[in-house]
Amino acid sequence: MLSKFVSVWVLAIAVIAIVVRMNPEIVLKLPNGFIFYAIMGHTPPPYFDMSAWQSDEMKTWIRSGDVVVSVNAKSGTNWLLYMTHLIRVKGEIEKYPFTDIMLNTPWPSIVHEPGQTWVEVKEAMFSNEIQQYWNHKDYPFRVFKAHEMPETYSKDIPGATLPIKSRRDLKFIAATRNPLDQMRSFYPFFASHKAEFRRLWGDFPPVYDNKDQMMSDFLEGPFGVFLTDYNVAWFEARDEPNVHLVRFEELKEDHRGSIVDLAKFLDVELDDEQIDRIAFLSSFKEMKKVAHKFDYVLFANKENPKRTVMESGKLIRSGKTGEGHSFFTEEEKTRVYKFLDANLPKDVKKWMEL
Secondary structure, three states: OOOHHHHHHHHHHHHHHHHHHOOOOHHHHHHOOHHHHHOOOOHHHHHEEEHHOOOHHHHHHHHOOOOOEEEEOOOOOOHHHHHHHHOOOOOOOOOOOOOOOOHHOOOOOOOOOOOOHHHHHHHHHHHHHHHHHHOOOOOOOOEEOOEEOOOOOOOOOEEEEEEEOOOOOOEEEEOOOOOHHHHHHHHHHHHEEEEHHHHOOOOOOOOOHHHHHHHHHHHHHOHHHHHHHHHHHHHOOOOOEEOOOOEEEHHHHHHHHHHHHHHHOOOOOHHHHHHHHHHOOOOOOHHOOOOOOOOOOOOOOOOOOOOOOOOOOOOHHHHHHHOEEEHHHHHHHHHHHHHHHHHHOHHHHHOOOO
């Protein structure tokens, strides 16, 4: 009797193993399924797919003159995407409305539902309904979001894929931020994701109960790359002619001047009135008024193409600098600085003013 019982269980386990092997995304239906998904070899976030940035694949969708805004996470990504869009339309948002960050400046690295491929996302992106937003005939260039690093990075790691040297006909905008402020911004960020989006991806991203949980993910876990590799990789590429690298603090200190520099990099001529209008529209006060346009609509989600990543209006925060110093205790800051000392070269730290 016992041997029969054991045989049934062995068979059941074998069947489950086959099902999971054929459809690994099924584990995302489990509570905190992203953990099992990661154990199976899928690096978090579970909704990232960098296939779009492979050399041969890029030939199928990107074109000469396109702009890739690849800012470090929580370091002004949406701010720079919006500024870049405003520059290309010279502030004429009445004529060229900004509808949603995912529609006007698509993010090729994110899939919109479990099991989906980049090819499927690309098909939806190039549909007439969607490309009217990002591929307008009047735009001098198209803008795409990324978080990847340049292919020239001295370390061979996943994510170092952007072809800054092999595709000189493309332009890349990158930005970094003080790590304490960056982590401070991360703390509420995960909780601002819609619950239905998190459930779709096995409860990723995790919602932190306390700062120590977050710090463990950054200082001992998978998010350390945001504090280290990203900054080093783009610092190494800072002198490339098609790379525009800035610090978040510089954008805040001289917002108008940063717009002038960015427009020059993008080869867009602006008069003083246009510069002032773009500076006004891209102020955090004005962006908060249209915060619902940064919800990230998942247009390639078959079940509900109006589903969004974020709780409406939650993504745009204060944009302040220095908040991290008051948010973390002296002991916590010491932990962060120790991590940075061990992982950031001196010249990078000097440039970041750490």
